[in-house]
Amino acid sequence: MAKPSEQSSTSGRQTGQGSSAAAIRQQREELRRQRELRQREQLLERDRDLLREQEQQLRRERETSPIASSSSSTAGPTSSSSRNMSRISQVGIFRNQPGDVVETVRSTSVSASQQQQQRRREAATSMSVRTAPRVKKRYRPGAKVLKEIREYQRSTSLLLRKLPFARLVREISLEFVGPDYGLRWQSNAILALQEASESFLVHLLEDTNLCAIHAKRVTIMQKDIQLARRIRGQSWIL
Incomplete structure (x- = not known):
């Protein structure tokens, strides 16, 4: 039979070990979250740098070509918004982010629609080939008789x-x-x-x-x- 003092000491050791393991897990989770945040910040910084470089390049092009600058001044806010959207789509700020499934769903839906269109075209061509009327051989009048x-x-x-x-x-x-x-x-x-x-x-x-x-x-x-x-x-x- 173990003494009550020994039982209390073993139970205290077990609780201490369990609390230390939980603390280690929490530290690992915090480190992983911090690492993910740093990676996201790095990606955002990289995208911002690319945007800045593109804006600088556009400014240089406007300065070099006066016709483009005049057309851009008359275009209005709609052209600027479309230009921003095109930049975002080209650079891809919101792409390849953790938890971002919108683009994958869109790509899968687009690929599925393309496959359906291709199947319809193949079926239409095959049906047109099958249902093509057979050309009968024609004879001069009296030749067959x-x-x-x-x-x-x-x-x-x-x-x-x-x-x-x-x-x-x-x-x-x-x-x-x-x-x-x-x-x-x-x-x-x-x-x-x-x-x-x-x-x-x-x-x-x-x-x-x-x-x-x-x-x-x-x-x-x-x-x-x-x-x-x-x-x-x-x-x-x-």
Whole structure:
């Protein structure tokens, strides 16, 4: 067990150590504040010296150029205020101060607005490039028709679709025979019918075109088809 005198002495030592540490902290804070104040004063003095040098330079320029002095005399208080603002903005008295966040916010807002404008320009240019109308190739009148005629004359493939033609053949055969007969068609038979019908139509339209040319026309009409069939000797008329 410790004696009460020893306990009181240890508690006194602890309180003394705590008070000395607090005093040391206060001294350090005061020294830091004094250092910051000195730095601020030095910055202000430097800026003031720069302002004085600029004012002296302006005075020398006014003395050397009489036209500038006369224009400055007629400008009035607004020009002097704008000149002071320009000096402040050039020298930067209120810049780089501790706790000054106005300039940083302004610079960030300006940079953000510039980025938005650039994005809008890029989007507008990209949209204009995407939505540009495609230029169609133009042909002389009659050139495309002659090209199609040559292609059809060169090819021997069937022009009608096979499935619709097969459905048409089955429908007509059912009308003649009836559904109870059970008529069935082979694919080769339907292809032979398609080949014959296409050749018949091609030759008929060739004669019809000749009849239209004989009538001094370009467009074929129903009466041209009827005349071509009568010349061929076909009695029944479409």
